[in-house]
Amino acid sequence: MKFFLITLLFFAYSTVNAAKISTLYEKTTPIGNGMSMTVQLKESDGPIVIPTHTHPSPATAYLISGDVIVDFDGDIREFNEDDVWIEPALLPHSGSSSKAIKYFVVYHHPSDQPYRN
Numbered sequence: 001m002k003f004f005l006i007t008l009l010f011f012a013y014s015t016v017n018a019a020k021i022s023t024l025y026e027k028t029t030p031i032g033n034g035m036s037m038t039v040q041l042k043e044s045d046g047p048i049v050i051p052t053h054t055h056p057s058p059a060t061a062y063l064i065s066g067d068v069i070v071d072f073d074g075d076i077r078e079f080n081e082d083d084v085w086i087e088p089a090l091l092p093h094s095g096s097s098s099k100a101i102k103y104f105v106v107y108h109h110p111s112d113q114p115y116r117n
Contacts (some may be wrong), residue, residue, distance in 0.1 A: 007076075019044050019047055020044065021040070021044045021050070023042050026040045027039055030100050030111055035109070036110070037107065038106070039105070039106050040104070040106075043100065043102040044097065044101050047097055047098050050095040051094055052093065053104065054089075054090050055107065056089060056113070057107050057108055058086060058107070059086070059087040060085075060105065061103055062082075062084050062103060063079050063081055063089060064082075064102040066100055066103075067079065067080050067081070067097060067098065068096070068101055069111060070093055070095045072087075072088075072092075
C-alpha cells in the first residue's frame with residue numbers, strides 16, 4: 001500500500017510539473033520619465049507549479065481563466081478567473097494551479113533595464 005501511495009504521489013507531481021507556461025504575446029513600450037512597461041499574455045497547457053522566484057520590478061497580473069494559488073513569501077492567496085493582483089518587486093513568491101491557466105501581466109521597469117524573469 002505504501003508503494004502504491006508513493007507511486008501515485010510521484011505520478012501526480014510529475015504530471016503537474018510536466019505542464020509548461022507559454023508566452024503568447026510580449027511587447028515592451030516606453031512610457032516616459034525613463035520608464036517602460038512590458039506586457040505579456042501567458043498560458044499553461046495544464047496544471048502548473050511555479051517555483052519560488054522574484055521580479056526586479058513590480059507587476060500587475062490579471063487572471064483570464066483558471067484558478068491559481070499564490071504564496072507571497074508565506075501570505076497564501078487564492079485567485080480566480082477575472083481577479084487582479086500585484087506582485088511587488090523583489091518579493092519571493094510561487095504558485096500552483098489545478099488546471100490550465102491564462103493570464104495577462106504588466107511589468108514597469110527602467111527603460112535602460114529591459115524586463116527579465
